[in-house]
Amino acid sequence: MTIAHDEIEFTREGRLFSEAQLAAAIEAAGNATDLLVLSHGWNNDKAEATVLYDRLTRSLERVIEAGHVPELGDRRLRALRVFWPSKKFADAELIPGGGAATATRENDEALLRLLDEMRHDPEVLGGTEENDKLEPFVTEAKALAPRLKDEPAARDRFVELLRSMLDPAEAHPDDGSDDFFTRPAAELFAELDEQVVAPGPPGRGGAQAVGAGGATGLGDFLGGIGAAARRLANYTTYYRMKSRAGIVGRLGLAPVLKRLRDRHPGLRLHLVGHSFGGRLVTAAAHELPPGTPDVTLSLLQAAFSHNGLGQNFDGHGSDGAFRALVAERRASGPIIITHTKNDTAVGIAYPLASRIARQAAAALGDKNDPYGGMGRNGAQHTPETDETQGALKEVGHAYRLEQGRVYNLRGDSYVSNHGDVGGNQVASAILQVIAATG
Numbered sequence: 001m002t003i004a005h006d007e008i009e010f011t012r013e014g015r016l017f018s019e020a021q022l023a024a025a026i027e028a029a030g031n032a033t034d035l036l037v038l039s040h041g042w043n044n045d046k047a048e049a050t051v052l053y054d055r056l057t058r059s060l061e062r063v064i065e066a067g068h069v070p071e072l073g074d075r076r077l078r079a080l081r082v083f084w085p086s087k088k089f090a091d092a093e094l095i096p097g098g099g100a101a102t103a104t105r106e107n108d109e110a111l112l113r114l115l116d117e118m119r120h121d122p123e124v125l126g127g128t129e130e131n132d133k134l135e136p137f138v139t140e141a142k143a144l145a146p147r148l149k150d151e152p153a154a155r156d157r158f159v160e161l162l163r164s165m166l167d168p169a170e171a172h173p174d175d176g177s178d179d180f181f182t183r184p185a186a187e188l189f190a191e192l193d194e195q196v197v198a199p200g201p202p203g204r205g206g207a208q209a210v211g212a213g214g215a216t217g218l219g220d221f222l223g224g225i226g227a228a229a230r231r232l233a234n235y236t237t238y239y240r241m242k243s244r245a246g247i248v249g250r251l252g253l254a255p256v257l258k259r260l261r262d263r264h265p266g267l268r269l270h271l272v273g274h275s276f277g278g279r280l281v282t283a284a285a286h287e288l289p290p291g292t293p294d295v296t297l298s299l300l301q302a303a304f305s306h307n308g309l310g311q312n313f314d315g316h317g318s319d320g321a322f323r324a325l326v327a328e329r330r331a332s333g334p335i336i337i338t339h340t341k342n343d344t345a346v347g348i349a350y351p352l353a354s355r356i357a358r359q360a361a362a363a364l365g366d367k368n369d370p371y372g373g374m375g376r377n378g379a380q381h382t383p384e385t386d387e388t389q390g391a392l393k394e395v396g397h398a399y400r401l402e403q404g405r406v407y408n409l410r411g412d413s414y415v416s417n418h419g420d421v422g423g424n425q426v427a428s429a430i431l432q433v434i435a436a437t438g
Contacts, residue, residue, distance in 0.1 A: 001064045003036070003057050004028070005079035011123050012085045012244060014251030022256060025080055026263050032078035034268040034434055035260065036060075037253070039082040041275020041303060042241060045126035046083055052274060053081050055422030063427045068396050071435035084248045085125045086276055087117075087241055107226035108145065114233040115142050118165065118240075137161045149225045152186065158229065159185035162236045170243035172321045174313060175305035175350075176357030176371045177239060183356065191355040192228040235352045242304060245276040249283030257284060257295075268294040268438050271331070272430060274421050275346075278302025278374065286322045288330040294438045296333030298430045300421040301343050301375035301411075306367065308374060309335075309406065310381035326384045326406060333437040334401040336429055338392060338421065339378040340411040341366075345418035346375035375418065378408025395428045401436040 006025035009017035016022055029035050038056070040049035057079060063069060064077075118138050121131035141161045147154040163181055171177040180188070260267060273281035278299040285297060307313040310320040311327070325331055353371040367377040379385055385406045389399050392409040401407065414425040 001061055001077070003061055003077050003079050005053070005057070005081050007081045007083065008256065009083045009124055010085075010248045010252040012121065012248075014247045014249075016252060016256070017124055022259070026260055029078060029080070029260055029264055029267055031076065032267065033076045034078075034270060034437075036077060036079040036430075036434075037082065037257070037269060037271045037281065038079055039084070039253075039271075039273040039277030039280045040086065041273070041277045041301075042086045042088050043125065044088055047126075049083060049125065050081075052419070052422060053079075056272075056427060059422055059424045059427035060431060063395055063424055063431055066395070068428060069431040069435055072431065075434065077434070082253060082277070082280070083125045084244070084252070084280065085122050085127065086244070087120075087237065104224075104226060107222055107224070107230055111145055111226065111230045111233055112142060114230065114237065115145070118233075118237065134165055137165050145229065148229050155189055155225070155229075156185045159188060159232065162232060165236060166239055167243050167247075170239075170246055172305075173318050174307040174310065174320045175242075176353040177242075179357045180235065180239065188232060188356060189225060189228045191358065192231045192352065193225060194223050196231065196352060196355065231352055231355075235356065238352075241276050242279060245279040245304075246283045249280040250287055253280065253284035254287035257288065268296075268333075268434070270296045270298065270333075270430070270434050270437070272298040272300065273302060274300040275303045275375070275418065279304040279308075282308065282322050282325065285331040286325045290324075290328035290330055291332065292330050293332055295331040296433045296437050297331050297335040298433055299335070299337045299374060300426060301338055301340070301346060301415065301418050302373075303346050304374050306372045306374045306377045306380040307370070309379045309384075311383055313381040314370065320381075326382065326404070329404055332403055334403065334433050335379075335384075335406045336401075336409055336433055337374060337378045337406065338409050338411045338415055338426060338429075339375055340415045341376060342412060342416055342420075343373075343375045343418045346373040350376070378410070379406050382406055392425050392429060395424045397428070399429065399432045401432060403436070 006028055008021045008025055011017055038053055040052055043049045115138050119130040119134055121134060122129050141158055144154045144158050148158060168181045171181055257269060271281035271285055308320040308322050309326050311323060350365040350371050350373045354369055357371055365372050365376055367380055389407045390410060392411040392414050409429060414423055
């Protein structure tokens with residue numbers, strides 16, 4: 001089987017880039033029984049996103065052709081590839097290397113690079129233009145950088161500038177981001193001026209693997225005001241992409257799903273999101289009416305809070321940002337979530353969030369951290385979770401998937417890093433989600 005596809009693009013504000021693209025995709029969807037809606041995560045250009053889509057599609061085709069999911073019967077699959085202006089967020093780019101002798105210089109240089117990169121904010125994925133609205137904030141923040149170590153007023157203004165580049169409407173208690181907008185700058189700097197360590201991937205004998213900096217786990221081992229400023233800039237980059245994924249999902253993809261269903265009422269929709277794309281498709285599904293039939297979610301190393309679907313995650317009545325999606329069955333089909341401690345990239349931001357939200361521990365980001373990530377730990381505090389299918393399995397394994405249930409599939413054996421989500425094992429799980437629907 002060949003899975004044909006169409007493409008649509010969204011701008012950073014969540015606007016559809018080409019109505020003609022969508023019109024063609026809606027028309028073509030009439031030839032399918034099931035539509036895979038695919039969203040990439042952090043990428044710099046369309047070529048990188050396309051490589052991910054191509055690999056996953058080839059794996060889907062191989063598993064189908066080998067007859068490993070006979071329950072699909074005569075289903076006709078088609079894919080809709082979503083492109084949106086995301087940005088890379090990876091450990092190698094965010095944590096400066098080198099020894100202690102160069103730590104101060106590397107901190108300072110990394111901070112300036114991060115601030116410069118904030119200017120690069122293209123309208124669509126792969127663009128090269130800068131965002132003129134951000135220019136004055138970035139210029140002033142860079143000018144403040146040499147004064148941060150000695151002047152509290154400079155630190156206050158630096159934090160104010162970072163906040164000015166973000167939309168506070170996307171903040172939520174489930175990932176501690178609300179604290180970023182409310183805590184005094186002095187407290188934020190104090191929380192982030194010491195090393196930050198996230199749990200590393202499993203190693204031999206149950207030990208943690210060696211990560212950045214040559215120590216246990218994923219570690220950012222530099223300290224001081226300069227390191228704190230860099231971490232705040234890192235967090236700002238992460239928050240902006242988290243926010244954008246929600247905006248594109250809510251304002252862009254959600255109306256597209258409605259138009260697809262209006263035109264083809266019997267079309268089954270299978271939303272597949274990687275990284276920040278997991279948050280994008282979740283935000284889109286969250287906009288659907290309660291009890292929407294034949295909509296599934298496959299979240300592949302999703303980069304948002306592991307409490308995002310949770311109920312009363314803090315013991316004080318707080319629900320996750322997308323709690324209604326499962327509570328009201330806005331996506332009524334099975335939801336699968338791949339997660340692994342091999343995913344060091346998702347592990348970067350959540351220790352920062354934990355520090356910002358006043359959590360103190362030697363290693364943060366695991367399932368016991370209130371602000372852990374979905375791609376590291378799966379869905380937490382989510383009563384719809386069925387733990388009987390606890391791991392991603394080899395092709396040929398039959399999962400038992402039910403409507404309205406959430407399945408955390410631990411991918412330690414088959415997902416080696418954040419971007420490794422295109423293999424046959426992942427494809428097999430997705431296809432079984434499709435087969436369990438309708």
